[in-house]
Amino acid sequence: MKKKKFEKEIGMLQMNLGIIRKLGGWSPKELGDMIGSTKQTIFNLENMKTPMSLTQYIAIRSLIDHAIELNPTDKLLSKSVDILVNNSDAYKPDDLSEIRDNLIVIAAAKSAGITNDSVSTFLSSSKLSEKISSVETDDTQIENWKNIIWA
Numbered sequence: 241m242k243k244k245k246f247e248k249e250i251g252m253l254q255m256n257l258g259i260i261r262k263l264g265g266w267s268p269k270e271l272g273d274m275i276g277s278t279k280q281t282i283f284n285l286e287n288m289k290t291p292m293s294l295t296q297y298i299a300i301r302s303l304i305d306h307a308i309e310l311n312p313t314d315k316l317l318s319k320s321v322d323i324l325v326n327n328s329d330a331y332k333p334d335d336l337s338e339i340r341d342n343l344i345v346i347a348a349a350k351s352a353g354i355t356n357d358s359v360s361t362f363l364s365s366s367k368l369s370e371k372i373s374s375v376e377t378d379d380t381q382i383e384n385w386k387n388i389i390w391a
Contacts, residue, residue, distance in 0.1 A: 249325055253301065254292040256324040256340065257285055262347035263317045264307050275299040316346070 253260070261271050261282070268282040275296070284290045292300075308318040320343055328336055 248328075250292050250294070250297045252325045252328050253297060254285055254288065256320075256343075257282075257292075257300070259324065259340070259343050259347045260304060260317070260321060261286070262351040263320055263343075264304065265351070271300070271303070274303055316350075 261268070264271075266274070267279070268286070269279040271277075272279045272282045276299070277296070281290075281296075285292055285296065304317070304321060308314075308321070311317070323331070323336075323339060324343070331339065
């Protein structure tokens with residue numbers, strides 16, 4: 241991986257860590273414990289008070305990838321990571337911002353125990369589907385993400 245792209249992924253993971261953590265179902269303490277850190281460190285990373293180190297990135301990314309592998313039916317986490325971290329360049333900045341704003345609401349709902357049906361209703365009323373559909377990319381995973389949410 242080229243250094244610049246790698247640094248961008250670290251930045252994108254840090255910027256979206258709170259969303260991804262909630263979609264993964266982890267509290268800041270749980271995530272900290274799993275990577276050998278503290279909840280305060282997780283708070284500081286999420287609030288951009290300290291930059292994410294390469295070691296933290298590798299630990300958190302390994303945990304996320306492992307969670308995705310263990311839960312293949314939970315596509316929301318994997319597709320959100322694909323959009324927010326892996327393929328963020330595929331979106332116009334305004335579209336990515338709107339998708340991110342919607343995912344913040346979805347992550348908060350999921351961490352509060354709100355059902356998938358309620359989340360789907362929210363998604364239907366937002367313009368998230370149009371934003372995802374408007375992306376021209378060969379990566380079919382992004383298009384599949386939209387279909388999984390409404391399935």
